[in-house]
Amino acid sequence: MKELPINPTLKDVNSFKKKLNWGEIPTIYHMAAISIGDLDSILTDGFESGYKTIFNRSNLNLAHLGGHIDIAGDIHITHKPKIALRHIYSEQHYELHCFPVVQGERINRTLVDHEHCAFKQWHPESMRVLFRLSNLVSFIVYAFRNGDEADMALIKYANRRVSELMTTLSESFEIIDVRGFSIAKFCQAINESKSALEINQLLDDPNGLLEN
Template sequence: MQQLSKHPNLKEINAYKRKLNWGEVPAIYHMVASSVGEVDGILSHGFDSAYKQILNPNNWNLSLLDGERLPTGETVVNRKPQIALRHTYNQMGYELHCFPIALNEKVNRTLVKSPHCPFKEWHPETMRMLFRINSLPSFLFFTHENGDDADVALVKYAYITVSRLIKILEEKFDIIEMRGYSIVEFYKEVDVRVRGSSSGYSEITSGLIETPDDSADI
């Protein structure tokens, strides 16, 4: 059977998965692959997202950032907006959370027209979670225990996709803090725990999977 290329795209990984499984794709794989595909095209999708919202300079506080909007429509700033990022794993999946910095503190509440917030408006209920990969923690555990080459390739592709989007944020923002496990670090932590325990998924991921209340914390 033909192997994957060194740097396969998502379409190639999905096709390879179907070959390995005689056309049948497990539901959890399909869910994760579909979600990764949505995140992969987040900047090209027509619909709005929190990730696209924070990149839109029309919502930036130009007074705080010592910036201006040029006649060409371009926005330039002398100080990048400051934010903090957090990798979050919960029952829904993997999420990248964002917190603006105001007066050297992470903000987790609504701010509108605050002179200290880098955004004109910040609504955490719709803007904090930049994107989500559904069911990723369960899939990482499944891949570690029973995954084939296509599953491993999908995990790597998810990591690359998230890293690319974080790189874009690094270019536009001053990221003063990054908390939580990256996808690769989470997978490695699961590996360490599996090797040291005969327990099931819930016990092994205890402390790694957050409750909704935990994920709202900063």
């Protein structure tokens, strides 16, 4: 493969990387690629994730959403559940976080049988983190300092898959707010940063994720 197609698959990107590196795949690339690859089966594999969990329609508060269960047992709702999203970056990882929106406020605490919450139960410890891309941040920093064309293609692929998963969310949920840098915007900020201190200032404090 001399060059990549316009919208390459992860397999295309990995093959291109091998081509550029004479069959060798650096460990930092390999770790990022594996994590990104997990997104392709996030709704179909046997592993639980926050992303998969929030699509469980049996957990929806039908009274709040104007919903009902028909004679066949299928769930129908009049209003989409309201949620807010936030892109989170640590020193190594990227995560997409989700918060229920209750009476106009995004909530970061456990809610059970709350009349104004779209979900019967909301448990942040298992539902807030929709998914994680392990080692993506460290890979991005590496790629902008020492990377090649395939490294950049992997980052672009990750950005595209996250965007697609957010679009899938928007089909079932009303996304009220999205905070934080998208992967593309984060990369732009990394590219413009000149020092480790500037890069560190782009990262999030996971302990600061309150209702703000």
